[in-house]
Amino acid sequence: MSESMTLSLARYAASTSLERIPEEVRERAKQVILDELASAHFGREQPAGTLAAQYVAGLGGLPEARVLGTSLRVSAPLAALANGTAGHADEIDGAHVVGGHPGATLVHAAVAMAERQSATGAELLNAVVLGYDIGVRLIEACGGLFGVKERHHLNADFLHAVAAAVASSRLMGLAAERYCHAMALATFQASGLVALFQEKRHISKAFCNGQYAMAGVSAALMAATGFEGCDDILGDPHGLLDAWGAEGASEVVTRGLGRDFAVTGANFKFVRAGYPIHAPVEAALSLVARHAIGTGTISAVEVGMPARALRVVDDRRMRNICLQDMLAVALLRGGLKLSETPFPTVLDDPAFAPLRARITLVVNPLLEAQAPHGRGALVTIRTQDGRTVSERVDHPRGHSARGGVTWDELTAKWHEASPEQDVDSWIAGARRLDDLEHVGQLSNLFTNSRSAALIRGSRCRSSSPSMP
Incomplete structure (x- = not known):
């Protein structure tokens, strides 16, 4: 009996390592990680980012990962939720040639899980490259950003929740069979009707990416605990590709894995706008x-x-x-x-x-x-x-078709956007990410104790009984 599509993909994911990734792909992944962490730090002061931090601050849990832009630490799923939401809070985060905002989900899911697992920078880099490879291919297999939107009325970024589960499973070192369950469990936790684009304040639009990040992290943790899902969530009848896939979907999912790295299609923004x-x-x-x-x-x-x-x-x-x-x-x-x-x-x-x-x-x-x-x-x-x-x-500044960005351009971008921050330390930490013994050495640079105090104060006010 032939191996299922989902298990084949899981076995590939479990076998990945940084050593197999070309140097230029690693460099692009470092730039993406830096840009997404900075975007979340920047977005923490925006309405969606502030609300997300206030929300997770009130839920407690183990201090496993940082809420970027604060000194707060919460459980890995909640950190992924808060940081993914802040990352897309103001349209300064990256996009992709296939469409959508993969980094706001994938980077923050991977960083939160990497912190929880005390993973190295090299392990984080591998997980982010892997997440892009899975998430972008799933969107392509389902007809692309506009295909998913027009045929199914869904925000295609929800498919990155499945990829986030794969990246998180890799960071946890799960057996391939557990990856399969994690992918299935992620589908229970992620959705997003395109009607969300009709809101006024860019809050639920940002929250979606945070929810997809949390879904991926939670799914991997659930799978590790022993939760089960469909063994072949990709290929089974009524599975992901049966429900949403376009013609030739199964071939798209695995085409070029290990050779064509989707993170190279990442685009960087120099304007705070769609x-x-x-x-x-x-x-x-x-x-x-x-x-x-x-x-x-x-x-x-x-x-x-x-x-x-x-x-x-x-x-x-x-x-x-x-x-x-x-x-x-x-x-x-x-x-x-x-x-x-x-x-x-x-x-x-x-x-x-x-x-x-x-x-x-x-x-x-x-x-x-x-x-x-x-x-x-x-x-x-x-x-x-x-x-x-x-x-x-045809392609705005920062687009991959124009060569992406240089480190100097990213440095200038974040000096302009966050002049009060130590951007040079952010850049230096990201550039040596593959040598870091612990991902926290990078995420700890994105701290703001003032924001944490405001969040704690807001939490206390909201939980206090009203006085007559």
Whole structure:
């Protein structure tokens, strides 16, 4: 009898090691880990990050892993929840060419479990590379980000919970059969209807990634305890691929494992906004600078995009995933600063609403034909004196197709976003991650005792009985 698909994948996962990963892939994984940890530290001060920290602080449990941006330590599943939520709290975390935000789930699940297991930096690197390989392939097997969204009305990032279970199982050193159960148990704990994108404050959108991280860590712990699930959650009737898989799904899951590393497709953000907004902002600012266009002289801005990307950012209620809002701010202020939240203060600028009203989104036939799943844009600006200028950006800065990022670029990004922090220590710790004896040597750099005090104070106030 042939081995099941899930067990084959589990045996591969259990056999992985850092020594088998090429140096350039290790380097990209270090950059991803640094960027995601910094994103969670940054996002701790945002509404979703603050709420998540307050929530887990009140639940107790063993002090196994750090809540980044605080001095708090909680159980590994709760740390994964809090850090994954903070990591995607303000759209500064990385994305991926396949789509979604794998790092906000996978990195924080792996770091929390690595801390619990007193794992080395090398073991963490291997687990993160492995998690990307599984999660990205599962999304591809189910038709990609937009395929999952359009066919099943689900946020495709939920599939990273299964990958987080695999990464966590690897860090725990489980037997391959236990990986199978962990993958199945993760599916019970992760979901996310696309309706979540209709919220206003980017709270449940961030919480999803934290929930998926917690699901992966919890599933591995449950499997280690003896909990069982379907032996072949991927291949069985009514299993994952039967429910959500696209044509040829089973081949996609294992194609190129050990050779084509999905983490190399990670993209880095230099704008605090939904990823389809980045190319339009870059193109528009380039046009304004090159042609010396004053904001007050703009009569119209047309942004041509692929249809699917357009639907993600067209007139959304969440301002940082609304292209009209963010592009209007960028044009008014000459850019989007990483250290600045433009809303609600920009609403008091009398020039904001009229400029926003001049921004139109359209489907660009050429981009739709050439890159229907892409994040490119063709921006055309018309001025009151009759000029019309255009610029196309296929891949925004930080995109893997443009070579990803350098360490100098990441250093500059986080100095700008978090000028009060010791960013140079963050970078140095991440760059020598494969030599660290304990992952805590890196995560301990992302501490803020002031935040911890605020969280403890809030917890005490919320648990105290009201006084007459």
